[in-house]
Amino acid sequence: MKKTLLATLLLAAFAAHAATPTFDPQRLSQHVKVLSSDAFEGREPHTAGETKTVDYLVEQFKAAGAQPGGDKVGGKRTWTQEVPLGRFQIQGPVTLTVHAGKDALTWAQGEQMAVRAAMNGKPLVDFKNAPLVFAGYGVTAPERNWDDFKGQDLKGKLAIVLINDPDFETGAGEFGGKAMTYYGRWTYKFEEMARRGALGTIIVHETAPASYGWATVKNSNTNVMYDIVRKDPAKSHAPMEAWIQRDAAADLFKRAGLDFDTVKKSAQSRDFKPVPLAGVTLSARYAVDAQVIKSRNVVALIPGTERADETIIYSGHWDHLGVGAPDAKGDKIYNGAVDNGTGMAALIELARAYAKSPAPKRSVVFLAVTAEEKGLLGSEYYAANPLYPLEKTVGVINVDALSPHGPARNFTISGSAKLDLLDLLVDKARQRNQAYAPDPKPEAGYFFRSDHFPFAKRGVPALSFGSGEDWIAGGTAAGKAEEENYTKDRYHQPADEWNPKWPFTGMASDLELLYGLGRDLADSRTWPNWGKDSEFRVLREASAKSR
Secondary structure, three states: OHHHHHHHHHHOOOOOOOOOOOOOOOHHHHHHHHHHHHHHHHOOOOOOHHHHHHHHHHHHHHHOOEOOOOOOOOOOOOOOEEEEEEEEEEEEEEEEEEOOOEEEEEEEEEOOOOEOOOOOOOOOOEEEEEEEOOOOOOOHHHHHHHEOOOOOOOEEEEEEEOOOOOOOOOOOOOOOOOOOOOOHHHHHHHHHHHHHEEEEEEEEEHHHHHHHHHHHHHHOOOOOEEEEOOHHHHOOOOEEEEEEEEEHHHHHHHHHOOHHHHHHHOOOOOOOOEEEEEEEEEEEEEEEEEEEEEEEEEEEEEEEEEEEEEEEEEEEOOOOOOEOOOOOOOOOOEOOHHHHHHHHHHHHHHHHHHHHHOOOOOOEEEEEEOOOOOOOOOHHHHOOOOOOHHEEEEEEEEEOOOOOOOOOOEEEEEOOEEEEHHHHHHHHHHHHOEEEEOOHHHHHHHHHHHHHHHHHHOOOOEEEEEEOOOOOOOOOHHHHHHHHHHHOOOOOOOOOOOOOOOOHHHHHHHHHHHHHHHHHHHHOOOOEEOOOOOOOOOHHHHHHHOO
């Protein structure tokens, strides 16, 4: 009898430990309602809206039962991590002059080229008759035996490069076909040319490989720019960073005696060698106002009982677009209910679930980051200045713009990366009769556009979770219609507001799945890795000795 009772008690204790908590849709709705209210002014960093947002998150994490996990002051953790940000704005006119033989062409900012405010720390960009070199796709990928530079010295030169990967148009090759790798992302190209000491990077814009039109390029690159504060910004940013219209680029090539399409096709081969644009140069002059502002990441912690120095991170961004241009109704506040009030509600309630459950063996961190809308800057700053060592970060689960509607039969992630973390999530979902739906547009590079990416590029297994479109009520027709309507009518618009009709039952279900994944990792000794052909695997393996 005693033996049976003991066994029963042990089984009950195990079941209590292993049980997945449920999540209250009403709590989720209330968090989104508050955070996306007009009182929070669109949650733009370095505004009164930031102060209200940070105060609310700290208050809710505290009430949920989490502990402060941010910067240490006097030996004790606080609730935030200070994030200094550089703010860069072009002052006055941008002068651009192309010299080709006897011709001198004057170009306009935002028309032939979209020039970004310099983020290399200098107040003036001023050069004359800089030579131009076509550097293909601007890729150095040793694991693919690919080098577009072949020893080309870029110092004092402007590198013209193509957007996306060498095999985007053929659909097959060393870079995964249509699916974009990090080498195809514009951020990589700017970084790589800076590493090589180029005077500047000029990316050729084409709508299909970029996945957006010139209007997006112009609006995103000719306004105020932001970056984390770097010890040596010149190592990450060349003096000039710019985009060029495809037709303007083709004209430059023609003036140099080259056919753009022919040279472009040659860049799709690993045998490609850089091509100077003989007789064609560019002169530019523009001033830059640089300031440093301060924002904050909010960090909550559930300490581990056995391996507290090993962490699982749930992340999401608290910021949105603030107050901006009015819509047709005159509304100027970009409330950001779905993007990303939902993610903040998720982090708060996940923290509550962990706090009410038996303590995990590994530590669990809830990281609400700033300035995602400025270029993933809060997560980039954390990854560059981690509060918990990246080599002992088990994995990152990012939540951004979750569905406030009913439950779905599936889920997705941003991009098509292969990693153990996804395999574990797929297995966990299968137990709940949820299927994995791969990103339908991996060529658009969504993998590189969410806050998990700054961790990924440093080798930490990371994914960004997305709600499914195959709704239990209405199927894929209803789910896709809502996604299309949101993208068209509400995404990054004042209309992204809380709706009292939203049930939040699907999000509650998704959080059970994400809790289960994190909890399994928190109670295990598993160290997930990237797929064998991933560009991030070598970085993960290099840190193995620290574990």
